[in-house]
Amino acid sequence: MGFWEAISKIIPESLIKIDQRKTFFIKGENIVYNGNIIKDSQKNNEIFSEMEKFQKEESLPFQLIHEDLITEYKEYELIHKTKSTSLILLKEILPIEEIECILMARRIKIAFEKKDELLAKELVEQLDKHYPKKGRKVANLIKPNYFDELIIPMIDICKIQHGQNYKEKFREFYEGILKFFPLAIFVNNDTTEEIIEEEIKKRLKLKRIPLIKIHSIGKANIEKVEGALDKIKNLGKFNIRNNKFTTSTGVEAQNIELIIEKNYI
Amino acid sequence: MNENDLPLVVFNDSSKAKVLKLLGLKEEGEFLVDGEGMIQTNQQFEKVNFNEFGGILKGSKIIIKKDSSELVRYFAEIL
Numbered sequence: 001m002g003f004w005e006a007i008s009k010i011i012p013e014s015l016i017k018i019d020q021r022k023t024f025f026i027k028g029e030n031i032v033y034n035g036n037i038i039k040d041s042q043k044n045n046e047i048f049s050e051m052e053k054f055q056k057e058e059s060l061p062f063q064l065i066h067e068d069l070i071t072e073y074k075e076y077e078l079i080h081k082t083k084s085t086s087l088i089l090l091k092e093i094l095p096i097e098e099i100e101c102i103l104m105a106r107r108i109k110i111a112f113e114k115k116d117e118l119l120a121k122e123l124v125e126q127l128d129k130h131y132p133k134k135g136r137k138v139a140n141l142i143k144p145n146y147f148d149e150l151i152i153p154m155i156d157i158c159k160i161q162h163g164q165n166y167k168e169k170f171r172e173f174y175e176g177i178l179k180f181f182p183l184a185i186f187v188n189n190d191t192t193e194e195i196i197e198e199e200i201k202k203r204l205k206l207k208r209i210p211l212i213k214i215h216s217i218g219k220a221n222i223e224k225v226e227g228a229l230d231k232i233k234n235l236g237k238f239n240i241r242n243n244k245f246t247t248s249t250g251v252e253a254q255n256i257e258l259i260i261e262k263n264y265i
Numbered sequence: 266m267n268e269n270d271l272p273l274v275v276f277n278d279s280s281k282a283k284v285l286k287l288l289g290l291k292e293e294g295e296f297l298v299d300g301e302g303m304i305q306t307n308q309q310f311e312k313v314n315f316n317e318f319g320g321i322l323k324g325s326k327i328i329i330k331k332d333s334s335e336l337v338r339y340f341a342e343i344l
Contacts, residue, residue, distance in 0.1 A: 003272070007272070021270055021272075021273065022270075022272035023273045023275060024270070024272065024273070024274045024275065024281065025275045025276075025277075026274065026275065026276045026277075026280040027277060027280055027282060028279045028283075029280075046326050048283075048287055049287070050283070052287045052288075053289045054288070054291075055287075055288055055300070056289070058325070058326060059323060059324060059325060059326060060321055060323060060326060061272070061287075061323075062271055062272040062273065062274045062323075063271050063272070063273050063274065063320070063322055063323055064276070064284065064288075064320040064321040064322070065273060065274070065275055065276075065319070065320040065321050065322075066272045066275075066276060066277065066281070066318070066331050067275050067276065067277045067320045068319075068331055069319050069320065069331060069333070070273070070275050070338060071335055072333050074334055075272075076337065076339075076340045077270075077340070078337050079340070080340045080343070080344070084344065087344050088344050091341070091344045095296070096342070099344065100334075100337045100338060100340040102318065103340055103341055104337055114329055115313055122329075126333065130334065143300045169287070189279035191315055206266070207314055
């Protein structure tokens with residue numbers, strides 16, 4: 001008899017709901033099943049006995065996790081489920097460390113979606129610590145969907161264009177994109193007005209790109225972008241779409257679309 | 266919620282010793298050992314002490330430290 005089959009005979013039937021994750025929280029000597037404390041100590045002991053049976057087995061039929069890790073576990077599990085197709089494709093091409101970096105960066109996006117900007121900040125710091133050279137760049141590409149909409153589809157394009165060499169070509173493309181992403185500029189506290197100006201010019205020199213997006217959060221960063229835009233305004237004819245918004249923690253933010261109508265560079 | 270989701274058994278510091286005992290692990294000296302006295306390590310072959318114990322995930326009975334990077338490594342490995 002399987003673990004869950006045995007357990008489902010022990011816990012009160014009224015507590016078993018098909019659409020709920022089966023979660024047992026062991027607190028001291030007590031077991032809480034999906035938020036309901038099992039008061040009968042005999043039943044608790046029977047559940048403990050079922051767990052004990054796996055002492056000599058090679059693997060457990062459940063995930064055993066400290067409560068401090070449970071939220072993270074569920075978030076990574078969600079990423080694993082919802083993004084498994086692209087992650088599996090990437091894992092065939094990129095080293096495992098890159099996949100770990102992408103997983104961590106995807107969790108930052110979840111934190112932003114939940115409007116938990118404090119957690120997002122903490123996760124960005126964690127990512128920086130583990131991947132100081134590229135972590136933040138990967139996160140920048142994931143948050144506004146560039147990763148899913150532009151980078152993942154390149155796997156198929158590389159397959160079509162390069163056949164058997166597609167993995168190598170995609171790796172080159174991916175490394176290149178992390179060094180220089182032509183469609184967008186991400187402004188942070190270390191980015192000066194001069195750097196933004198230079199980054200815009202680099203992209204204008206590429207000629208074939210129709211627009212440049214400039215992402216910035218915080219009044220100081222927004223001002224730097226505006227200063228840089230003022231300096232490059234004579235280098236072409238631009239239509240500027242400015243999407244200003246306020247984050248859930250009340251910080252000013254903006255996504256600028258610099259649409260290139262004429263390029264004088 | 267997916268029917269195939271594995272049950273989750275969550276523990277905290279008040280139940281950690283009990284959970285370890287149920288799974289045949291114990292603290293010996295500084296580190297965790299199994300019933301045969303074998304020192305337990307995580308996937309990186311790092312010895313794990315009682316305070317660091319973060320759980321055991323499916324696939325193998327390798328223990329994890331109470332550290333986020335252990336989860337990242339696990340989910341990357343099982344893809």
